[in-house]
Amino acid sequence: MDYSKYTMSFKDLGFVLLKSAAVTLVIAYLFYDSIIPLIIFPLIFVYIFRQYKAEAxxxxxxxxxxxxMNALKILSANLLAGYSVENAWKEAEGEMHMMYGENSLMLAEIRDMNRKIKLNQTFEQVLSEFADRTEVEDIVNFADIFSFAKRSGGSFVDIIESTTYRMWTKYDTNRQIEVSVSAKKLEQKTMNYIPIVLLAFLKIASYDYMSALYRNFTGIIFMTICLGAYAMAIKLANRILSVNIGISK
Structure with a gap:
């Protein structure tokens, strides 16, 4: 599986379609009071489609x-119990099934890796291939450390145990950061809707006051500038609050 790609389901496509239609209608009604901007629907759909896939x-x-990370903890515990790497990874398959069930991404990978090991491929080789496919920093780093530990001739189990501990410490720290930022993300999402709500209120409650902004060249230019500034503010806020530590190489 290529983890840098995401296959959209019909449910995902339906959500993107509805969101794109809603955004297009809001722009057409609130910013231009015209059906002409509806022609930009394909552009909005493509943008939201790409954004949704990137987030997915x-x-x-x-x-x-x-x-x-949980599979790594299981591997480390099995190595300390005296298992070989291959047998420790084989035992991890059953424990991951109990933890996550058949829908686990890692369970499918462990099964595939164990199958390759039975065909006389080394654990080091299948782990490296898996890490390259994921392009996840933590997994790539562990694969590199594992290869070094195998070649170094030192205490292999101690190196893997200490590496697992350090990686878990980093992972827990990243999760705490994400939790602390999540509240700010919720506030930001709420703030994103306030200008739209205010504009809708003004247009409904005081249409005569707002009518000067529609169906004339000056009003169209002004509302276009406002729309651009609004979009840039949302993009900037999303970039500031984006926390994807340890995901990509």
Whole structure:
């Protein structure tokens, strides 16, 4: 599976379609009071479609990272119990199934890796191939450390245990950061709707006052500038509050 891509379901497409239609209608009605702007619907659909897929890829990688960290903890515990790497990873398959069920991304990967190991591929090789496909920083780093530990001739189990501890510490720190930022993200999403609500209120309650902004060249230019500034403010706020630590290389 290529984790840098996301396959849209019919439900996803329906959501994107409805959101695109809503945004187009808001722009046409509140900013221009005309049906002519409806022609930009395809552009808005393409933009929202790409944005939705990008966000879905990030969530997919976040889910994989969480499951991988738990698989890593299981691997470390099995190695301390005296299992070989191959047997420790085989045991992790059953434990991951109990934790996440059949819908687990990592469970499918573990099964595929165990199948390749049975075909005489090394764990180091299948882990490296998996890390390259995910393009997730934590997984790539662990694969590199694992390869180094195998070649170094030192205490392999101790290196893996200490690496697991450090990675979990970093992962927990990142999660705490995301939780602390989530409240600000909610505030930002709420603030995004305030200008639209105010504009809708003014247009409904005081249409005569707002009518000077519609169906004339000066009004169209002014409302276009306002729309551009509004879009840029949302984009800037999203960029400031974006926290995707440890997801991509």
């Amino acid at each position: 890829v990030i969530k997919q990688k976040q889910r994989l990272t969480e499951e991988f």
